[in-house]
Amino acid sequence: MPQSHQELAELLGAVPKAWRALLDQRLRPYGFSQATWQVLLKLGRAGEPLLQNELAARVGIEPASLVRLLDVLQADGWITRQQDEQDRRAKRVLLTAKASQVSGELLQVADALKAELLGGLDEAELQTCIKVLAQIRHAAEQAQEPGA
Amino acid sequence: MPQSHQELAELLGAVPKAWRALLDQRLRPYGFSQATWQVLLKLGRAGEPLLQNELAARVGIEPASLVRLLDVLQADGWITRQQDEQDRRAKRVLLTAKASQVSGELLQVADALKAELLGGLDEAELQTCIKVLAQIRHAAEQAQEPGA
DNA sequence: GACATATAATTAGTGAGCTAATCAAATTCA
DNA sequence: TGAATTTGATTAGCTCACTAATTATATGTC
Incomplete structure (x- = not known):
């Protein structure tokens, strides 16, 4: 078992964790928790x-886990659920007006951090x-x- | 903002998650939960x-989070806590005899999966x-x- | 030596993920 | 058409992570 395998495994554990924590830290001033800003x-x-x-x-969680997050976001007026016209079981999630604006700011912060973390990398190596x-x-x- | 940045970000979210879930699935027969096998x-x-x-x-969690996991593992006879001789605040965690054996099996499963996931990769690219x-x-x- | 600070483990409380089970609507098929 | 299966959202219950605060011991400083 090559040492490189162990190294990669550890990096794969550590890097996303650090990234998430960092972004969470920067988005905290907006008042959203680790999970809800992902949704927005x-x-x-x-x-x-x-x-x-x-x-x-897209968020990378189970639909069941999303329900509570949406409940919270809806209660605070960030999103609304709208019944789908084609499929009456389904609901579409819409950003409210105030959320659309804030969402833009969150995106800026997220993209700025992304640029900060990935900006110095060699493009070929990144590929x-x-x-x-x-x-x-x-x-x-x-x-x-x-056996699927 | 290069497309590549977005791609990498998504992969960094998805890959460790999938890996963890897979390992968890394979270790479940041993009766350990997602968190406890990491410790062992x-x-x-x-x-x-x-x-x-x-x-x-080493596990990548806060010391406070480890406490309950150790409580569970200790209650089930997998580890013991031993007071450190130099520092009476500190405790050392030891695997019991039965845990040492099982731990070896867990390592085998984990390493097998690692080989399965990383085995086909080009070593230079991996580096x-x-x-x-x-x-x-x-x-x-x-x-x-x-500003530290 | 005494006092302030730092550190190891712990406890309490919260957030957020999961699976399993439920309900309603849609789809498939005999 | 009617029955079985699938699918979207939900609820309930569990696990596990975090931060903040607590306790006991160590360490550093005057």
């Missing part, structure tokens, strides 16, 4: 109402890194359901 | 009793990826305390 960011990036399903996937990570993700998908 | 793995890898402090750092991630981690450390 993704909705802001999407630029259109999303099904809860879809939103959960290689992306390729490697994509391969790992693919391997993980394969590993998950060998 | 790190203790097993260390090969010697660790201070709680030190163990928490580049490690380098890039290390740079990001460094940038994150710099960003955290600009």
Whole structure:
């Protein structure tokens, strides 16, 4: 077992954690918690109402986990749920007017941090890194359901 | 803002999550939860009793978060706490005999998965990826305390 | 030696994720 | 059409992380 494998494993544990913590720290002044700003960011990036399903996937959590976050955001007037016209089971999540504005600011902070963390990197090396990570993700998908 | 930045950000979110979930799935038959096998793995890898402090750092959680995990593991007879001789505030965490054995098995499963996920990668590309991630981690450390 | 500060472990309380189970609506199919 | 299956959102209950505050011991300073 190559030393490099262990190194990569540790970095994969540490880097996203540090990044998240940093962004959380910078967004805290806006009054959102670790989880809720993710929702506003993704909705802001999407630029259109999303099904809860879809939103959960983009945030990277289970639809069930999203429900409470939306309850909180809705109670504070940041989002509304609108029943989908085609599918009456489904609901679309919309940013309210005030949320659209704040969401833009959150995006700026997030992008600024992203630039700060990734700005100094060599583009070719970054591409290689992306390729490697994509391969790992693919391997993980394969590993998950060998007999699907 | 380069597209590559966004891609990397998403991969950094998704890959460790998938990896963790996969390992958790494979270790579940042993009866340990997502958090507790991490502790046994790190203790097993260390090969010697660790201070709680030190163990928490290796697992990547706060010392306070470790306390309950150790309580559970201790109640089930997997670890013991031993007061440190030099420092009477500190405690060293030891694997019990049965835990040492199981810990070896957990390590095997973890290493097998690691090989499965990383085995097919080009070593040079992997090194580049490690380098890039290390740079990001460094940038994150710099960003955290600009005026320290 | 006494006092202030720092450090190791702990406890309490909160936030946020998960899975399993439920309900309603949509889809599939005999 | 009617019955079985699937799917979107929800609820309930569990796990595990965090921060802040507490207790006991160490260390550093006057």
